[in-house]
């Protein structure tokens with residue numbers, strides 16, 4: 001398949017979500033600007049996130065109001081776009097294959113589809129059978145359909161031509177989430193412990209690190225860097241179409257993250273906390289078998305966030321790192337450099353600084369963490 005022309009008219013699903021907010025902002029701010037940027041969102045979101053949506057409009061983003069199951073509305077909307085970016089959340093990923101099928105039969109044609117990935121490589125060989133990992137299910141279904149379409153094999157099924165190409169932005173864990181607690185502070189034990197799958201508690205100066213002594217590498221991508229990689233991919237279709245782009249900001253270890261927290265909280269705590277002179281934190285280790293046990297229990301209970309335990313397990317097993325990765329870059333399957341366009345990637349120190357501020361702000365506002 002010939003590479004598609006550079007994207008100009010971009011429609012975003014899931015635009016006000018956690019990563020969608022960053023991606024939409026980066027696309028809306030891109031310079032030179034894209035010809036048209038729009039979001040497709042529900043009447044509920046328009047009401048619940050009115051200020052957010054108004055701010056997007058003020059930046060020139062068009063807002064299309066429609067439901068995700070309204071095929072006619074989506075078909076009609078697609079007619080004015082060449083590229084679809086899906087940032088849909090896990091809870092709604094089962095809708096994605098329908099959005100892809102509608103894109104494949106759109107006329108004039110949609111040329112590029114970015115399915116909601118922005119996370120763990122669903123084919124990372126670190127687990128015995130990555131295709132059987134529950135959080136990967138809908139991402140794999142979307143990939144299978146996109147790849148059949150791109151190869152022309154899906155012709156009759158989709159009644160479309162093979163001009164729809166795909167790009168997967170694979171990032172591993174978001175740095176901002178990895179350094180945060182994974183539960184609520186103050187509620188110990190069970191699913192709601194602050195460190196149920198690991199994490200860093202600034203207020204109480206304590207950390208729970210993955211596996212062993214926390215020295216295993218973990219590759220992290222910041223949310224602004226994730227959005228930057230999406231914009232780069234939009235600008236460079238020849239290098240990025242029909243590929244999984246593995247991106248990351250920096251590689252570190254849980255111990256190095258702890259050291260960064262200790263260094264940055266030194267001198268900012270109570271006198272008791274400061275006796276060590278370096279803001280030393282209390283540390284626990286969450287061993288892999290214990291994490292697996294918590295994962296099994298979360299699935300048995302049917303926790304809404306059970307997938308959190310699965311991805312934490314995959315990352316703890318090494319599922320975020322690849323040989324040959326370099327800082328702040330995007331790589332294709334063969335390890336070839338793809339995108340780095342005048343951009344300074346996020347750093348461990350910057351992410352830790354942001355998390356300290358976030359937790360202190362929440363503490364002063366009296367909010368719990370999640």
Ligand SMILES: NC(=O)c1ccc[n+]([C@@H]2O[C@H](COP(=O)([O-])OP(=O)(O)OC[C@H]3O[C@@H](n4cnc5c(N)ncnc54)[C@H](OP(=O)(O)O)[C@@H]3O)[C@@H](O)[C@H]2O)c1
Nearest residue numbers: 014015016017018019041045088089116117119172173174
């Ligand atoms: N790398 C990581 O560490 C990491 C962490 C979290 C997520 N991810 C990945 O990032 C992608 C996006 O996840 P996210 O956490 O950013 O998503 P999210 O904030 O949970 O949801 C994104 C958007 O999806 C739509 N949506 C979600 N639930 C819906 C529902 N029940 N009904 C209708 N619309 C719904 C909403 O769209 P509107 O904006 O239109 O309302 C929402 O803003 C996923 O593929 C996820 O696996 C990666």
